[in-house]
Amino acid sequence: AQSVTQLDSQVPVFEEAPVELRCNYSSSVSVYLFWYVQYPNQGLQLLLKYLSGSTLVKGINGFEAEFNKSQTSFHLRKPSVHISDTAEYFCAVSVSYQKVTFGTGTKLQVIP
Amino acid sequence: DTEVTQTPKHLVMGMTNKKSLKCEQHMGHRAMYWYKQKAKKPPELMFVYSYEKLSINESVPSRFSPECPNSSLLNLHLHALQPEDSALYLCASRSEYVHRNTEAFFGQGTRLTVV
Numbered sequence: 001a002q003s004v005t006q007l008d009s010q011v012p013v014f015e016e017a018p019v020e021l022r023c024n025y026s027s028s029v030s031v032y033l034f035w036y037v038q039y040p041n042q043g044l045q046l047l048l049k050y051l052s053g054s055t056l057v058k059g060i061n062g063f064e065a066e067f068n069k070s071q072t073s074f075h076l077r078k079p080s081v082h083i084s085d086t087a088e089y090f091c092a093v094s095v096s097y098q099k100v101t102f103g104t105g106t107k108l109q110v111i112p
Numbered sequence: 113d114t115e116v117t118q119t120p121k122h123l124v125m126g127m128t129n130k131k132s133l134k135c136e137q138h139m140g141h142r143a144m145y146w147y148k149q150k151a152k153k154p155p156e157l158m159f160v161y162s163y164e165k166l167s168i169n170e171s172v173p174s175r176f177s178p179e180c181p182n183s184s185l186l187n188l189h190l191h192a193l194q195p196e197d198s199a200l201y202l203c204a205s206r207s208e209y210v211h212r213n214t215e216a217f218f219g220q221g222t223r224l225t226v227v
């Protein structure tokens with residue numbers, strides 16, 4: 001079975017500062033990894049995904065993530081955040097198309 | 113078209129009511145999902161449909177009854193719900209081909225309140 005751990009439930013950061021949201025996964029087989037963002041009272045929007053190939057993945061809104069197999073991590077980064085980035089961020093893992101397992105989420109609070 | 117459309121956006125129902133949530137996608141995806149999301153929690157998988165057949169039921173109470181009438185539509189029939197069933201219900205679809213477009217596309221959700 002696969003699982004995802006997001007260690008930080010909340011991350012406050014000042015506007016224009018860099019941010020890293022941490023995600024660690026556990027699986028006995030190869031996985032597909034995703035980061036989703038959820039704005040209040042909305043559905044989930046895909047930020048980026050790792051399927052295979054290059055371990056540095058670039059996504060929308062200036063976000064990127066690095067897949068590290070040895071550390072079983074898939075941390076999300078942005079060099080300079082904006083107020084509009086305030087949202088809940090979910091890391092997710094999948095080993096087949098049937099199931100996507102989500103982490104508990106990290107609330108990113110951008111401070112003006 | 114990369115949209116998953118859910119209706120209604122908001123629903124208030126009594127514990128004796130029967131209602132249905134609807135979900136539609138036109139991306140040709142043959143895997144469709146229902147998730148339940150409580151406040152400040154991650155989405156929890158309820159049901160998975162694969163090729164219009166129920167493939168996963170995560171021990172969901174029978175007061176929730178899914179239906180997949182065709183490859184584009186997914187319904188969730190609700191009956192005799194409890195106040196603790198109040199949540200955001202999310203529908204998602206995904207390609208059944210593991211190596212192609214493997215992210216799940218989510219709808220905007222239905223905010224359900226049971227009174």
